[in-house]
Amino acid sequence: MSRVHDMGGRYGDGPIDPSEDDLPFARDWHRAALGLTLATGALGAWSIDASRRARESLPAADYNRLGYYEKWIAALADLLVERGLATRDDLVTVDLPQEPLSPRALRAEAVAGALSRGSPSLREGPAPRFADGARVRTRLPARNMWVPGGHTRLPDYAAGHAGRIVACRGCHVLPDTNAHFLGERPEPLYTVAFDAEALWGVAERPGDEVMLDLWESYLEPEP
Amino acid sequence: MPHDHHDHDAPHALLPPDPALRVRALETILTRKGLIDPAAVDAIIDTYARDIGPQNGAAVVARAWTDPGFLGALRQDASAAIAVMGFGGRQGEHVVAVENTPTVHNVVVCTLCSCYPWPLLGIPPAWYKSDAYRARTVREPRRVLAEFGLVLPEETRIRVWDSTAEIRYLVIPMRPAGTEGLSADELARWVTRDAMIGTGLPVRPSA
Incomplete structure (x- = not known):
């Protein structure tokens, strides 16, 4: 059921190179990709959930081939067309006429305030169903209940597993709907602890745990 | 539909x-x-x-080590506590601090994308965004940490935090022994970026 981005637990990726450090920007176009993505995001035409959905909806071969900022740029172009901010023709027109700056466009003097505000996902919402310490089980399979093949934040490796509620983090925007412009539908969000041995069959050390932040509709009570 | x-x-x-x-x-x-x-x-x-980088997170950790009132505030509501220091906002709207102890070591990953506490650590390094780190850290954290040169004591349990929502985790490493006389500013120089992700420990600064 999972998409290419949902890679937790996967075998075959080889060693990590901690010296692989591209900060702050290895290429000039990386910095431009970040600046354009954030400035365009400030137009308010889509949420971070929709951005993630656009990146992970790239065909698997493209997702694997493209670098981090290349995925950002591909998703940005796709979202601009999806949301009607640009047309396919605009993307191939060499010399577009200069239009006046949109009133919605982020101005330089507003950047510091916009970045320090961010986009909080905490909302008013229903009271939590589960108490700290409660046993729960995650949905199986991990899937979006509104959109077949749609965005969800339940990783495949944790689907169908029993865990323990560690904390309720308040009600947060539900990515499964928000990513598809189907509303925010805030739900209680919990940090849930899973026993590593139960997740993987064998743990490097008994007692190790994996902690995930999961929305209430991903969870059922576990007797 | x-x-x-x-x-x-x-x-x-x-x-x-x-x-x-x-x-x-x-x-x-x-x-x-x-x-x-x-x-x-x-x-x-x-x-x-x-402007934004790991020096922000390091200041938070050093203050947590030296100011019990701030540590208490950080445990209660880390977003509010760091806001007082001027930190917060994009990709750090909802922060939770997780403290290492002699028996528990914390390490942070995002298996689904590359979520990372930007206002505290800056933008993530290439290895944090790599397929290998995203795929392996949840399943074999000890092998992953060994590739960073970090080998934990046998009695230490690991908690891997997979950043699946908008909560951003900051690891508070244990304060190194022998640093009792140091100020928060001096201590901040010991706090590496990787120590706040959980792939490293604090390091004595080179003079």
Whole structure:
């Protein structure tokens, strides 16, 4: 059921190179990709959930081939067309006429305030169903209940597993709907602890745990 | 009913394939259509290239080590506590601090994308965004940490935090022995970025 981005637990990726450090920007176009993505995001035409959905909806071969900022740029172009901010023709027109700056466009003097505000996902919402310490089980399979093949934040490796509620983090925007412009539908969000041995069959050390932040509709009570 | 298959001639395929040219083309289109203020784009880039980085998180950790009142506030509501120090906002709207102890070591990953506490650590390094780190850290954290040169005592349990929502985790490493006389400013120099992700420990600064 999972998409290419949902890679937790996967075998075959080889060693990590901690010296692989591209900060702050290895290429000039990386910095431009970040600046354009954030400035365009400030137009308010889509949420971070929709951005993630656009990146992970790239065909698997493209997702694997493209670098981090290349995925950002591909998703940005796709979202601009999806949301009607640009047309396919605009993307191939060499010399577009200069239009006046949109009133919605982020101005330089507003950047510091916009970045320090961010986009909080905490909302008013229903009271939590589960108490700290409660046993729960995650949905199986991990899937979006509104959109077949749609965005969800339940990783495949944790689907169908029993865990323990560690904390309720308040009600947060539900990515499964928000990513598809189907509303925010805030739900209680919990940090849930899973026993590593139960997740993987064998743990490097008994007692190790994996902690995930999961929305209430991903969870059922576990007797 | 909405659906989510991806068109094989997706709009991005209309842009030049070379990434530098592709970004340049988008920048031109967005500017011409009045959707971005180029000065705002520059201001965003400058913020992340220059102003925001692991020194922010290091100041939080050093204060947690030296100021019991702040540590208490950090445990109760880390977002509010760091806001007092001027930190917060994009990709750090909801922060939770997780403390290492002699028996528990914390390490942070995002298996689904590359979520990371930007206001405290800056933008993430390449290895944090790599497939290998995202795939393996949840399943074999000890092997992953060994590749960073970090070998934990046998009695230490590991908690891997997979950043699946908008909560951003900051690891508070244990204060190193022998640092009792140091000020918060001096201690902050011991706090590496990797120590706040959980792939490292504090390191004595080179003189």
